[in-house]
Amino acid sequence: MMGAVIRDTLRESINRRMGLVLIVFAVLVPIILIGMIRIEHTADGKLEVAMKGFHSLPPEIFAQSTFMGLLGAASGFWVILGVFAAAPLLMSFLEKGRADLVISKGTPRWQIFLGRYIGVFALFAGTVFLMAVVPALYLWARTGVSIRQFLIALCISVFTFSTVLALMSVAAMGASHPALPIILAFVYSMFGPQLVQRKALFYQDIITWKWAQWLMDWLYRILPKTSELVVASRTYLDSGQLHSWWPIWSSALFVAGALALSCWMMHRKSF
Known part of the structure; x- marks a missing residue:
């Protein structure tokens, strides 16, 4: 049943066009990028790589710059598109009239919800x-530059979106319109970095009450560490090292807790 929900979610994403937008961009970016790359041999036999109209660079430097740009797109522009695509997909099966068709007595509601989450x-x-x-x-095949660090950094970036999606899922189960999950995602994207720097930004002059500081400390511990995960992905791309596993495992715990809460809310929801 869950597999059918996942397939239905992917089909619906294309019908709603936001999924189609993601797919079109995903196809166009590599076509344009590969079309602009020029790989040449210098007089001494060394490889040099350049974008059309720019100066040539050694393969390692060019690849690192390209990987950083792709990683930035994945953790920035792509997340924005993903948020707008996700919100309606997380809630469309709850619409009046459709819920009666999708949610039958013999189908566990948690499977329907998780199928939607996994599909998005x-x-x-x-x-x-x-x-x-x-x-x-393409760069690896043509120049031999290692892409291992980039692939791991990209996986961290994709995991970051899973935490945002889990946060949106909780809002979606308690909302009546997709606007709330979208607003929550963008508000937290602005509030999250400030929460990391809460001691320097707030504790000195603005928030001086101990109970309020205690509350913010626990908010930081519970909520996903999206800004720290973005930094971790870039750091790993640069150095091949993670300075701390705290943002990853604490965010993974949040995803598990948020999905469990969403499943419970889905089970308790009346239609």
């Missing part, structure tokens, strides 16, 4: 990997 995540992850991995494989 698969759409995002699939288009991100198509957009970013194809150019990376």
Whole structure:
């Protein structure tokens, strides 16, 4: 049953056009990027790579710059598209009239919800990997530059979206319109970095009450570490190291808790 829900979610994403937008961009980016790359041999036999109209660079430097740009697109522009695509897909099966058709007595509601979540995540992850991995494989095949660090950094970036999607899922189960999950995602994207720097930004002058500081500390511990995950992905791309696993495992716990809460809310929801 869950597999059928996932397939239905992917089909619906194309019908709603946002999924189609993600797919079109995912195809166009590697085509344009590969078409602009020029790989040449210098007089001494060394490889040099350049974008059309720009100066040539050694393969390692060019690849690192390209990978950083692709990673930035995956954690920035692609997340924005993903948020707008996800919100209606997380809630469309709850619309009046459709819920009676989708939710039958013999089908566990948690399977329907998780199928929706996995379908949306698969759409995002699939288009991100198509957009970013194809150019990376091209550079690896033509220049021999390693793409291992880039692939791991990209996986961290995709995982970051799964935490945003889990946060949106909780809002979707308690909302009547897709606007609320979208607003929550963007508000937290602005509030999250400030929560990381809460001691320097707020504790000195603005929030001086101990109970309020305690509350913010626990908010930081519970909520996903999206900004720290973005930094971790870039750091790994640069150095091949993670300075701390805290953002990853704490965010993974949040995803598990948020999905469990969403499943419970779905089970309790009346139609």
